[in-house]
Amino acid sequence: MTRFGLVLLVLAMASALYLVHTQYESRRLYVEMERAQAQARRLEVDNKGLQIEKRSQATPLRVEKLAKERLQMRTATPAITEYVSQKGSAVTAPRP
Amino acid sequence: MSKSVRYSASPLLASKTPVWRSKFIVAGIAVAFGALAGRAAYIQVFGNDFFQRQGEVRFTRTLELPAYRGRILDRNGLILASSVPAPSIWAIPEDLDATPGQRAELARLLGMPLAELTKKLGNEDKNFVWLKRQVDAPVAKQIAALGIKGVYERKEYKRQYPEGETTAHVVGFTDVEDRGQEGIELTFNKELAGKPGSRRVIKDRLGRVVEDMGEQVPPVEGQDIQLSLDSKVQFVAYQKLRDAVTQHKAKAGSVVVLDTITGEVLALANYPSYVPDRRQNLTGEQLRNRAITDTFEPGSTMKPITVGMALEAGRITPRTIIETGPGRFSIGGFTISDTHDYGRLTVEGVIQKSSNVGALKIAQKMTPHEMWNTYSALGYGQKPQIQFPGAVTGRLRPWKTWKPVEQATMSYGYGLSASLFQMAHSYTSFAHDGQVIPATMLKSSEPATGVKVFSAENARAVRHMLQMAAAPGGTGPLAQTIGYSVGGKSGTAHKQVGKGYASNKYRAWFTGMAPIESPRIIVAVMIDEPSAGRYFGGQVAAPVFSEVVQQTLRMMGVQPDISVKPQIVTQAVAESF
Numbered sequence: 001m002t003r004f005g006l007v008l009l010v011l012a013m014a015s016a017l018y019l020v021h022t023q024y025e026s027r028r029l030y031v032e033m034e035r036a037q038a039q040a041r042r043l044e045v046d047n048k049g050l051q052i053e054k055r056s057q058a059t060p061l062r063v064e065k066l067a068k069e070r071l072q073m074r075t076a077t078p079a080i081t082e083y084v085s086q087k088g089s090a091v092t093a094p095r096p
Numbered sequence: 097m098s099k100s101v102r103y104s105a106s107p108l109l110a111s112k113t114p115v116w117r118s119k120f121i122v123a124g125i126a127v128a129f130g131a132l133a134g135r136a137a138y139i140q141v142f143g144n145d146f147f148q149r150q151g152e153v154r155f156t157r158t159l160e161l162p163a164y165r166g167r168i169l170d171r172n173g174l175i176l177a178s179s180v181p182a183p184s185i186w187a188i189p190e191d192l193d194a195t196p197g198q199r200a201e202l203a204r205l206l207g208m209p210l211a212e213l214t215k216k217l218g219n220e221d222k223n224f225v226w227l228k229r230q231v232d233a234p235v236a237k238q239i240a241a242l243g244i245k246g247v248y249e250r251k252e253y254k255r256q257y258p259e260g261e262t263t264a265h266v267v268g269f270t271d272v273e274d275r276g277q278e279g280i281e282l283t284f285n286k287e288l289a290g291k292p293g294s295r296r297v298i299k300d301r302l303g304r305v306v307e308d309m310g311e312q313v314p315p316v317e318g319q320d321i322q323l324s325l326d327s328k329v330q331f332v333a334y335q336k337l338r339d340a341v342t343q344h345k346a347k348a349g350s351v352v353v354l355d356t357i358t359g360e361v362l363a364l365a366n367y368p369s370y371v372p373d374r375r376q377n378l379t380g381e382q383l384r385n386r387a388i389t390d391t392f393e394p395g396s397t398m399k400p401i402t403v404g405m406a407l408e409a410g411r412i413t414p415r416t417i418i419e420t421g422p423g424r425f426s427i428g429g430f431t432i433s434d435t436h437d438y439g440r441l442t443v444e445g446v447i448q449k450s451s452n453v454g455a456l457k458i459a460q461k462m463t464p465h466e467m468w469n470t471y472s473a474l475g476y477g478q479k480p481q482i483q484f485p486g487a488v489t490g491r492l493r494p495w496k497t498w499k500p501v502e503q504a505t506m507s508y509g510y511g512l513s514a515s516l517f518q519m520a521h522s523y524t525s526f527a528h529d530g531q532v533i534p535a536t537m538l539k540s541s542e543p544a545t546g547v548k549v550f551s552a553e554n555a556r557a558v559r560h561m562l563q564m565a566a567a568p569g570g571t572g573p574l575a576q577t578i579g580y581s582v583g584g585k586s587g588t589a590h591k592q593v594g595k596g597y598a599s600n601k602y603r604a605w606f607t608g609m610a611p612i613e614s615p616r617i618i619v620a621v622m623i624d625e626p627s628a629g630r631y632f633g634g635q636v637a638a639p640v641f642s643e644v645v646q647q648t649l650r651m652m653g654v655q656p657d658i659s660v661k662p663q664i665v666t667q668a669v670a671e672s673f
Contacts, residue, residue: 027306034305048164049180049233056258060331077646078579078656 163290166318170327182230182254191246261369265385290318324360334365344626350387352520354618356527359544391513395587398509405470411461420453428501447561459507468495474522490514520620527615530555575638577646579656584608586633606637611657
């Protein structure tokens with residue numbers, strides 16, 4: 001009887017310790033997940049920030065300035081544009 | 097000594113303790129256990145809620161899950177406004193512990209004089225003070241790197257507007273709390289803002305979240321708003337307008353570009369403008385979205401409408417002869433005059449030459465009620481149905497109060513007022529086969545259906561007149577552009593100052609459409625107080641119209657509808673010498 005009691009006691013102790021361990025493990029993993037999620041969100045925000053930065057480097061104002069100054073381009077007009085009609089054949093606008 | 101407890105077999109150790117003492121101890125312990133059990137029952141059963149709550153207060157926290165404010169996009173998905181992290185720096189003056197060197201560095205990073213920082217931190221009674229709201233993220237990083245005790249940052253977001261002053265009036269801006277204050281940011285604040293969520297969590301000693309408690313309320317992210325605006329068209333409109341305002345030493349100006357098929361606003365530019373990220377020292381002059389909030393008498397722009405309604409009522413045909421000689425007409429004690437005596441003009445000629453006398457004679461074939469009905473149907477005196485704050489109604493008095501002279505002046509655009517946007521919008525009736533279509537700031541791919549005001553045939557007839565008015569021999573030949581046929585009407589007016597008209601202050605505008613046979617866009621240009629000599633709409637506003645039309649149609653991929661050769665020859669000559 002005493003021996004059976006001891007076995008039960010050991011089992012109960014083991015189970016209790018295992019519970020503590022699992023709880024600890026679950027919290028540890030949770031913290032890790034939490035951190036990963038925070039990082040995901042931060043990266044998302046960074047991405048948005050970079051997108052807007054990219055956009056502000058490509059505003060029409062800047063593009064036109066660079067095209068004119070650095071690449072010596074000029075604004076297209078219908079006079080120097082060739083139009084190809086969609087049905088396939090004729091070029092409708094005359095060339096300069 | 098008869099009754100006593102024996103603790104041992106040895107007579108030497110025989111105790112003399114009476115039995116009641118041990119019973120007393122047992123009873124005492126039993127009572128203590130009973131008290132413990134009672135307390136346990138009280139805590140766990142009766143007072144459970146209270147203690148549970150107290151426990152939670154000590155280790156659970158409610159975290160707010162911020163909702164990201166939606167972006168504002170143009171019709172091609174390019175960003176016009178978006179939120180970026182901008183931490184706010186705050187401090188607890190009491191806890192602050194910084195060396196003089198650190199303080200100086202902090203002041204430098206915050207961009208404020210050391211004295212101001214010292215003053216902010218001087219009041220030790222306060223346990224919270226903002227040092228600076230919404231600093232740039234890299235600056236915040238540097239401040240954090242200083243590691244000053246008592247200085248903290250709070251996560252916040254601020255709006256950035258990559259297109260800057262070009263789209264400032266349309267997009268608007270938000271305040272420091274991220275609430276829309278102007279423009280689309282204000283109109284669609286609810287949709288853009290979203291709704292923050294929340295979650296209950298357990299935090300450990302180190303402040304890490306270790307467990308979720310109960311339900312989460314996920315944040316509702318703000319919606320993106322896609323506008324009908326095309327940032328390239330907007331840029332061209334703004335740029336050309338700015339150049340014209342500067343060139344003519346004008347006070348201000350506006351441009352509206354409408355798509356005549358969908359009713360979308362492709363561009364809405366005003367000058368002077370402002371950079372939405374830097375809003376210190378802003379004046380009302382810069383802030384005002386003139387195209388929508390400023391009204392003026394539409395002047396000659398109304399003549400095509402007068403002709404349109406007379407055609408629709410069957411009182412005239414485009415070939416009807418109107419006697420405008422001798423260039424003057426007296427009515428109700430007022431004399432209305434033309435700049436020249438044009439003699440006998442066809443109805444087409446009245447528009448082409450912009451004859452006031454001709455317009456009023458056509459109007460006399462109509463009743464005030466008929467005129468009022470058409471004006472109202474075209475949106476005059478009505479609040480524009482557009483998703484924009486502060487759109488004005490303009491003035492159109494009830495027809496019953498019109499005097500004959502007022503009916504006459506209204507035929508050529510005086511005695512009523514409208515915004516540039518309303519004028520551009522009313523011209524959709526000519527461009528969209530007689531239907532005035534609803535305008536929208538939001539992207540739409542469906543062709544709009546509107547209210548029929550004129551028949552398709554009459555709309556075409558008026559378009560033809562507009563084409564004549566914008567051709568050599570008309571009032572706005574400078575509206576001509578390479579490759580595309582245009583039609584439109586210029587307008588010039590003395591500015592109203594107080595009760596009368598100022599003799600040396602003008603307002604010039606041009607409203608028209610292209611290509612004229614099947615219009616794709618309406619462009620309206622207004623220049624306020626041009627004062628570099630020239631001031632007629634045909635001289636000041638028409639060239640802006642010309643450039644905006646050409647660039648816009650080219651960007652929309654509309655094929656030129658007229659031969660470009662003659663213009664090329666003249667251009668080659670002009671450019672090489």
